[in-house]
Amino acid sequence: MNAKQIITALRAVREQKPLVLNITNYVVMNNSANGLLALGASPIMAHSRGELAELMPLVGALVVNIGTLDSSWIERMELAVALANRYDKAVVLDPVGCGASSLRTDTSRRLAEQAGRLIIRANASEIIALAGASSRGKGVDAQDGSEAALAAGRHLVHHYHADVVISGETDIILGESSEIRLENGHSMMPFVTGMGCTLSALTGAFAAVGETSGVAAAAVLGVAGELAAARSPGPGSLQLNLLDTLYQLDADTLEQCLKITVNRQ
Ligand SMILES: Nc1ncnc2c1ncn2[C@@H]1O[C@H](COP(=O)(O)OP(=O)(O)OP(=O)(O)O)[C@@H](O)[C@H]1O
Ligand SMILES: Cc1ncsc1CCO
Ligand SMILES: [Mg+2]
Numbered sequence: 001m002n003a004k005q006i007i008t009a010l011r012a013v014r015e016q017k018p019l020v021l022n023i024t025n026y027v028v029m030n031n032s033a034n035g036l037l038a039l040g041a042s043p044i045m046a047h048s049r050g051e052l053a054e055l056m057p058l059v060g061a062l063v064v065n066i067g068t069l070d071s072s073w074i075e076r077m078e079l080a081v082a083l084a085n086r087y088d089k090a091v092v093l094d095p096v097g098c099g100a101s102s103l104r105t106d107t108s109r110r111l112a113e114q115a116g117r118l119i120i121r122a123n124a125s126e127i128i129a130l131a132g133a134s135s136r137g138k139g140v141d142a143q144d145g146s147e148a149a150l151a152a153g154r155h156l157v158h159h160y161h162a163d164v165v166i167s168g169e170t171d172i173i174l175g176e177s178s179e180i181r182l183e184n185g186h187s188m189m190p191f192v193t194g195m196g197c198t199l200s201a202l203t204g205a206f207a208a209v210g211e212t213s214g215v216a217a218a219a220v221l222g223v224a225g226e227l228a229a230a231r232s233p234g235p236g237s238l239q240l241n242l243l244d245t246l247y248q249l250d251a252d253t254l255e256q257c258l259k260i261t262v263n264r265q
Contacts, residue, residue, distance in 0.1 A: 124167075131152035146167070
């Protein structure tokens with residue numbers, strides 16, 4: 001994955017405007033839907049047993065985010081993943097707070113086991129916990145750096161046959177034989193709730209146009225976040241400016257700002 005391929009993928013999202021089905025948490029539904037719209041994709045938030053079977057054939061990808069989990073959500077998530085498998089749709093799993101409670105850890109592992117075409121997007125502490133090691137996460141917030149989650153991330157790639165995005169100050173994106181680092185983003189971004197959830201939603205939009213590595217979404221959100229933060233005095237305006245920046249982001253700016261290192265292709 002290089003800058004040109006990322007730009008091509010962004011163009012594909014804007015042209016195709018893929019429909020992305022999100023089962024996500026109450027905190028971020030609005031941010032995630034707006035993030036997808038600003039990118040150029042088309043969000044639908046749905047979790048009713050009565051409509052998932054009808055919707056799944058129509059969507060480009062499924063995003064499952066366990067942020068505000070309970071038993072009825074778990075049942076819908078399992079149904080949605082089964083349907084995604086039936087229709088050969090990619091599933092982006094955001095295991096929010098994995099490690100904070102056994103409900104979150106066990107559910108994340110079950111969903112990851114179940115999904116056929118899987119991309120896992122999580123912060124370092126969640127990645128470490130999902131892989132079975134003890135992490136230092138505090139609720140939904142990471143306390144570990146991305147490099148500390150590298151071995152865990154590699155384990156997830158092989159165990160679940162997944163692409164894995166470890167997000168944070170450095171985003172590390174792992175595939176079967178690839179390792180890519182992105183140094184974009186801004187230290188103000190973790191002060192806005194659901195930046196990672198937005199990243200997972202955008203990952204779904206890119207997967208829907210065939211970019212299933214997770215790299216393009218992390219690149220676009222990192223660059224847009226960095227540019228937006230530069231003109232935001234605090235997290236409130238950052239949240240709004242991020243949407244404007246995503247909407248306006250052009251190929252030249254993306255290429256100029258991108259800080260990507262491909263360690264293994
Ligand atoms: N310290 C940082 N410096 C630069 N960029 C950052 C930093 N922390 C996060 N980011 C940016 O924010 C994005 C979201 O990642 P983060 O790891 O914060 O998600 P998260 O912990 O899952 O968040 P949430 O659970 O609130 O959705 C990253 O891909 C990166 O672009
Ligand atoms: C704060 C919070 N709690 C559950 S989900 C969520 C949004 C960020 O992941
Ligand atoms: Mg998160």
